[in-house]
Amino acid sequence: MSQYTAIAYNCYRSMNQEQNAVNLQGMIDRINAEVAADGWRGVRVAYFYPYQDSICLQVEPGVSALTLDYLRSVGVIHPIADGTERISA
Numbered sequence: 001m002s003q004y005t006a007i008a009y010n011c012y013r014s015m016n017q018e019q020n021a022v023n024l025q026g027m028i029d030r031i032n033a034e035v036a037a038d039g040w041r042g043v044r045v046a047y048f049y050p051y052q053d054s055i056c057l058q059v060e061p062g063v064s065a066l067t068l069d070y071l072r073s074v075g076v077i078h079p080i081a082d083g084t085e086r087i088s089a
Contacts, residue, residue, distance in 0.1 A: 006046060007034050008058040013050055021068065024055065028066050031059060035066065045071065049078040 011027040014020045035043060044062030048071060049055070057071070058079075064070055 002038050002040060002061060004034070004038050004040075006058055006060045007031055007038075008047075008056070010051075010054040010056045013053050013055045020055075024071065025068060027055070027057060028068060028071070031057070032066055035059070042066075045074045045077060047077050047079045048074055049076050 009027050009031055011023040014023060031043070040061045042061075042063040043059040043066045044064065045057070045066075046060050047056060047058040059066060
């Protein structure tokens with residue numbers, strides 16, 4: 001049985017697209033390690049949004065692998081309201 005019902009992380013949001021992709025990949029790697037250790041089959045992105053100088057991400061158990069392409073495809077998912085800002089991944 002899973003220990004977690006959701007996993008949330010954040011990373012520094014760079015104005016440089018290449019650095020932003022590196023930061024996001026590091027966050028993805030950390031989350032994938034937690035997901036694998038907890039025995040999840042995959043993830044569903046619950047929230048993915050910018051906040052000040054961070055990018056926030058929360059995942060729940062799902063069926064998709066967490067990848068940079070997956071995050072690019074979901075765009076901004078804000079917990080309070082729809083975000084108007086796209087994140088460059």
